[in-house]
Amino acid sequence: MQDIGLKSKNLSVxxxxxxxxxxxxLDFAARQxxxxxxPSGCGKSTFLRSLNRMNDLIPGAKITGExxxxxxxxxxxxxxxxxxxxxIGMVWQRPNPFHKSIYENIAFGPRYHGIRDKRKLDELVEQxxxxxxxxxxTKDRLHKSALALSGGQQQRLCIARSIAVKPDIILMDEPxxxxxxxxxxxxxxxxxxxxxxxxxxxVTHNMHQAARVSDRTAFFLMGELxxxxxxxxxxxxxxxxxTSDYISGRFG
Amino acid sequence: xxxxxxxxxxxxxxxxVAGFIILLLAGFLAYIIVRGFGHISYDFLTSxxxxxxxxxxxxxxxxxSLFLLVLTMMITIPLGLGAGIYMSEYAKPGRLTDFIRLxxxxxxxxxSIVVGxxxxxxxxxxxxxxxxxxxxxxxxxxFNLPLMVRITEQGLRSVPREQKEASLALxxxxxxxxTSVMLPMAVPVxxxxxxxxxxxxxxxxxxxxxxxxMSSPRLDFGNWNPLDPTSPLNPFRPAETLAVxxxxxxxxxIAPDARDIAAGASAVLVMxxxxxxxxxxxxGRLVYRKFTSSR
Amino acid sequence: xxxxxxxxxRSKHLxxxxxxxxxxxxCVGLLVLTIFSMVYFVASKGLSTFFKDGVNPIDLxxxxxxxxxxxxxxxxALPFIVGSFSTSILAALIAAPLxxxxxxxxxxxxxxxxxxxxxxxxxxxxxxxxxxxxxxxLSVIVPFFRxxxxxxxxxLAAGGVVLSIMILPTITTIATDALAALPxxxxxxxxxxxxxxxxxxxxxxxxxxxxxxxxxxxxGIARAFGEALAVQMVIGxxxxxxxxxxxxxSTLTSAITLSMGxxxxxxxxxxxxxxxxxxxxxxxxxxxFIVRWLERRxxx
Numbered sequence: 116m117q118d119i120g121l122k123s124k125n126l127s128v129x130x131x132x133x134x135x136x137x138x139x140x141l142d143f144a145a146r147q148x149x150x151x152x153x154p155s156g157c158g159k160s161t162f163l164r165s166l167n168r169m170n171d172l173i174p175g176a177k178i179t180g181e182x183x184x185x186x187x188x189x190x191x192x193x194x195x196x197x198x199x200x201x202x203i204g205m206v207w208q209r210p211n212p213f214h215k216s217i218y219e220n221i222a223f224g225p226r227y228h229g230i231r232d233k234r235k236l237d238e239l240v241e242q243x244x245x246x247x248x249x250x251x252x253t254k255d256r257l258h259k260s261a262l263a264l265s266g267g268q269q270q271r272l273c274i275a276r277s278i279a280v281k282p283d284i285i286l287m288d289e290p291x292x293x294x295x296x297x298x299x300x301x302x303x304x305x306x307x308x309x310x311x312x313x314x315x316x317x318v319t320h321n322m323h324q325a326a327r328v329s330d331r332t333a334f335f336l337m338g339e340l341x342x343x344x345x346x347x348x349x350x351x352x353x354x355x356x357x358t359s360d361y362i363s364g365r366f367g
Numbered sequence: 368x369x370x371x372x373x374x375x376x377x378x379x380x381x382x383x384v385a386g387f388i389i390l391l392l393a394g395f396l397a398y399i400i401v402r403g404f405g406h407i408s409y410d411f412l413t414s415x416x417x418x419x420x421x422x423x424x425x426x427x428x429x430x431x432s433l434f435l436l437v438l439t440m441m442i443t444i445p446l447g448l449g450a451g452i453y454m455s456e457y458a459k460p461g462r463l464t465d466f467i468r469l470x471x472x473x474x475x476x477x478x479s480i481v482v483g484x485x486x487x488x489x490x491x492x493x494x495x496x497x498x499x500x501x502x503x504x505x506x507x508x509x510f511n512l513p514l515m516v517r518i519t520e521q522g523l524r525s526v527p528r529e530q531k532e533a534s535l536a537l538x539x540x541x542x543x544x545x546t547s548v549m550l551p552m553a554v555p556v557x558x559x560x561x562x563x564x565x566x567x568x569x570x571x572x573x574x575x576x577x578x579x580x581m582s583s584p585r586l587d588f589g590n591w592n593p594l595d596p597t598s599p600l601n602p603f604r605p606a607e608t609l610a611v612x613x614x615x616x617x618x619x620x621i622a623p624d625a626r627d628i629a630a631g632a633s634a635v636l637v638m639x640x641x642x643x644x645x646x647x648x649x650x651g652r653l654v655y656r657k658f659t660s661s662r
Numbered sequence: 663x664x665x666x667x668x669x670x671x672r673s674k675h676l677x678x679x680x681x682x683x684x685x686x687x688x689c690v691g692l693l694v695l696t697i698f699s700m701v702y703f704v705a706s707k708g709l710s711t712f713f714k715d716g717v718n719p720i721d722l723x724x725x726x727x728x729x730x731x732x733x734x735x736x737x738x739a740l741p742f743i744v745g746s747f748s749t750s751i752l753a754a755l756i757a758a759p760l761x762x763x764x765x766x767x768x769x770x771x772x773x774x775x776x777x778x779x780x781x782x783x784x785x786x787x788x789x790x791x792x793x794x795x796x797x798x799x800l801s802v803i804v805p806f807f808r809x810x811x812x813x814x815x816x817x818l819a820a821g822g823v824v825l826s827i828m829i830l831p832t833i834t835t836i837a838t839d840a841l842a843a844l845p846x847x848x849x850x851x852x853x854x855x856x857x858x859x860x861x862x863x864x865x866x867x868x869x870x871x872x873x874x875x876x877x878x879x880x881x882g883i884a885r886a887f888g889e890a891l892a893v894q895m896v897i898g899x900x901x902x903x904x905x906x907x908x909x910x911x912s913t914l915t916s917a918i919t920l921s922m923g924x925x926x927x928x929x930x931x932x933x934x935x936x937x938x939x940x941x942x943x944x945x946x947x948x949x950x951f952i953v954r955w956l957e958r959r960x961x962x
Contacts (some may be wrong), residue, residue, distance in 0.1 A: 174460055197538050198538065200536050207529050211527070214530075373858070380763070385771070388830075446689050452682075452686045470697050473697060479890065480890035488703050509696055513693075540679050541682070570791025572791065572793045572891050573915075577922060611793075614895070637790060
């Protein structure tokens, strides 16, 4: 089991003139879940999207600082983002399976990365679906459209899709906010399972969710990092007044 | 006058105008089809035209139009897709992109007769393709390309950003993402647009007068060797299309039944364009459903 | 071992990206090259009338006699220029009110019927080939004019009417979009003040959408200006400035259509036709810039 985490150093993100993320340094350990919380517009999603260079797609976005994975600063312009993103999975707020079959959704990535053998692919698809707790529900209709699945199933499929390319890190951007409570519970269980293998960074609006799933929590406000600590400590005895106000529901 | 009365009169006028337009359009379409329908027969659709006698058909012209359409699309689609992908996915906002956009806009507004003249000069004379299907197809490509670019761009922009991101986040290259994730999702839009564009190509005449030419050599429909000069499949032979034929018999036709032939050919042309329209709508909906459906 | 696999994969996707980038760039390059060579070739041919054949540009633009094969040859292109402008403006004068009424009908009066029937049918008109318009013009409109007006029926009026039907879709579609894009609050505010529908249309809708409506009209004129065969079939093709709408006339496009095939490349007559094409080309640029200017105004 590799022990690859991720480290940001003085990371700032600008959209044109506006600075959305201000000078953030954070350490994300392997095999841990770190939650990023804060009111909407506080820069937590922007920060998350910088970690796999997804913000490159947004015209006018500029990133400064460093993000280290092992001995590689991924913000270095020479970084090959294709190879980088293969090591970092991502899950979005709304489930976004490809408009392909369930099987193809999973097999698309690994096949591109060189696994051509049908048997190996089959195996990988099954393994990924099992890890995402979706195998039992889908094994009889692997070649049916992924869009026929329920929202919660689609989200688990998206998780399965990202673990199929064997990443070290998984980024989740409010993965359960579009789901019903039962599906949400399933996703949370899944996160607890997955953290045995991956470094998981999850953005969430839901403080109870952060408290339930994460080991560490970072509280963002207006693009700045207010507090970062063990989740138990943050939720029982925050060091900062603003954190305590937010957690107790006084704003946000 | 009272505001209410004015309102009533204005509403009345607008309703009347709308009614008039509907009648006009209905009359127009009905005229073309009714006038020409009686003249359409298997014989008319398959036999060659006559210069002096009655009973000429439009067989070779119909074939030329279809063949030219296929040739044009074979050139237009790859180029249009490429340029459309560039505009939607690679072009960075800035002066250069604005300039290319202006170029495409200007190109799409050039009169087709000017496109035809350009074809005459460059494809027929400079490149030496002569009056041929190939020259015609290139001219029609010039005429059609801006539309194809716009359609592709529209199609790609209709793909949700999350789909593109999902693929990129798996470590799939940008090019593979475009071709394997985005283009398939853009197919309904692109397909519909392409079929409508085909209708335009099928009916175009002005750009062809001086490129594909106004005459057809005697064709041997039993000879399918594309290199043979009498083969219908030879792209380097001159070819009069259906639309050009209609123009020609209207302005210089001397066969006694020239008017009837023009009417029949017009009806065929309009019905084909109608069919293209209907197919585009139907296929667009079908493919859309196939891609998004819960099977 | 692992390293080399890594390297191999790296080069594979880099090659792929490179191929994609180069391919799309070539396509765009060809597109830009096409337009440049088009302007270059038409301009070099068209300008040779002035530089090689020694025709005075003023004579060309103001001369009323077109006799390129005469002795001495005369290259007065004014009849064509007048013909092109008058047919396309006439077409716009007919089509603009019709298109506006159709748009109001579709958006305000009977949206259901309008969107389901009228709009698709009008859009269908846009796809009908121009030779078919020419044919119908020749067999319906021309005889109709011949019966009720003096002359042969061929002329500017017939050209303008045929063109007006051809540009009706352009004008209607743009007007419909503009009316439909109007914020609902604007109209409701007017109704709330007790205005009638017509007052609202006249005082609120028309002024706010005017730039967009004009855009549609200019695009329509541009299309009419460049249309060749439909006009050529019904206008009569006499190369002079007519004194009546029902007298045979010519346009830039009709002159090119008729004579280009019968002249020899490089002769003064042929070059003069290219000059007409150059005028068409220049007008295209003018129309595009007017449309751009109007679009900027309608955004404000």
